[in-house]
Amino acid sequence: MKELVDRIRQEGVNLGTEILKIDSLLNHQIDPQLMMNMGKEFASVLPKADRILTAEVSGIGPALMTGLAMKVPVVFARKKQPVTMKTPVYKETSTSRTKGGSVDLIVSSEYLHRGEKVLIIDDFLASGETMKAMIRLVESAEATVVGCGVVVEKSFQGGRAALATDYPSLPIHSLALITSMEGNKIELA
Amino acid sequence: MKELVDRIRQEGVNLGTEILKIDSLLNHQIDPQLMMNMGKEFASVLPKADRILTAEVSGIGPALMTGLAMKVPVVFARKKQPVTMKTPVYKETSTSRTKGGSVDLIVSSEYLHRGEKVLIIDDFLASGETMKAMIRLVESAEATVVGCGVVVEKSFQGGRAALATDYPSLPIHSLALITSMEGNKIELA
Numbered sequence: 001m002k003e004l005v006d007r008i009r010q011e012g013v014n015l016g017t018e019i020l021k022i023d024s025l026l027n028h029q030i031d032p033q034l035m036m037n038m039g040k041e042f043a044s045v046l047p048k049a050d051r052i053l054t055a056e057v058s059g060i061g062p063a064l065m066t067g068l069a070m071k072v073p074v075v076f077a078r079k080k081q082p083v084t085m086k087t088p089v090y091k092e093t094s095t096s097r098t099k100g101g102s103v104d105l106i107v108s109s110e111y112l113h114r115g116e117k118v119l120i121i122d123d124f125l126a127s128g129e130t131m132k133a134m135i136r137l138v139e140s141a142e143a144t145v146v147g148c149g150v151v152v153e154k155s156f157q158g159g160r161a162a163l164a165t166d167y168p169s170l171p172i173h174s175l176a177l178i179t180s181m182e183g184n185k186i187e188l189a
Numbered sequence: 190m191k192e193l194v195d196r197i198r199q200e201g202v203n204l205g206t207e208i209l210k211i212d213s214l215l216n217h218q219i220d221p222q223l224m225m226n227m228g229k230e231f232a233s234v235l236p237k238a239d240r241i242l243t244a245e246v247s248g249i250g251p252a253l254m255t256g257l258a259m260k261v262p263v264v265f266a267r268k269k270q271p272v273t274m275k276t277p278v279y280k281e282t283s284t285s286r287t288k289g290g291s292v293d294l295i296v297s298s299e300y301l302h303r304g305e306k307v308l309i310i311d312d313f314l315a316s317g318e319t320m321k322a323m324i325r326l327v328e329s330a331e332a333t334v335v336g337c338g339v340v341v342e343k344s345f346q347g348g349r350a351a352l353a354t355d356y357p358s359l360p361i362h363s364l365a366l367i368t369s370m371e372g373n374k375i376e377l378a
Contacts (some may be wrong), residue, residue: 057265066217074218
């Protein structure tokens with residue numbers, strides 16, 4: 001998606017240890033029109049679903065706009081179980097380099113239903129661990145993941161290959177593809 | 190806003206201790222079209238701004254849609270400082286009953302600028318403590334808060350009155366007004 005790739009070229013910062021800072025447009029400040037264009041792109045490319053699943057916090061913007069374009073509800077997995085969330089819940093644990101250590105992902109069974117088609121949207125695809133945890137959440141509910149959309153894929157961290165091993169027929173669409181972050185550079189495909 | 194009030198009547202649950210569960214439409218699952226309508230309402234009623242400030246997590250949906258309608262960027266205050274956020278930051282502490290204890294709100298100085306007009310959007314107005322902390326964040330940046338929009342105001346918890354004492358001319362617009370949560374009831378104005 002040229003608009004996003006251009007913005008990453010202009011505003012992205014390589015913080016070292018393979019961490020990309022795009023706080024100006026996605027992870028701290030959000031550009032609503034860019035989010036809307038991203039949501040339309042996901043909705044046009046990825047399979048139709050009954051529901052969209054994402055993870056708090058930075059997946060919410062792109063997922064919400066995809067849900068708007070697809071006219072389906074969006075559920076965001078929580079990292080901690082809030083007082084409003086009563087059992088039973090689905091819970092999976094992932095590892096995140098940017099967040100440091102392990103991260104829980106929790107979804108109430110009220111908002112993932114057996115037999116549904118679920119589209120997963122997230123901000124980054126790196127090792128694929130978070131995406132796999134979200135897929136397991138959907139499987140726990142006996143629902144089906146019909147596709148994954150990610151805003152930024154870091155291909156050199158192997159997430160797509162790891163997902164392809166476990167889920168060979170799963171469609172994965174990324175809006176920007178980073179092929180290398182060696183030195184201070186950000187190489188985009 | 191009738192659409193929201195109707196949804197709260199249908200889906201809202203009084204969990205006791207004055208906590209309202211509306212996880213089906215705002216705090217866990219999000220209805221994108223409802224969010225869009227809320228954003229349009231805020232944009233039509235509240236003063237124009239250069240930027241919108243909200244707090245993660247549940248403020249993001251309404252703030253993003255308001256930003257889309259107003260064509261301005263949205264910044265969400267973080268509760269923990271992520272690795273991508275370098276100093277200097279603005280930081281304030283609030284108390285939250287639903288989240289338990291004190292909550293930090295952190296915004297990078299990159300995304301709040303001196304002299305700007307800032308509109309604050311949040312999901313709930315209860316005691317007003319979170320809103321006051323966000324106002325202090327804006328003031329720390331020497332920017333001006335031009336208005337506050339909240340999805341659900343719980344008038345019996347006194348937030349509007351507390352804000353009016355400190356900021357008598359600040360416009361506050363709520364989309365749904367809950368006047369009582371005694372027993373198991375949810376009384377809406």
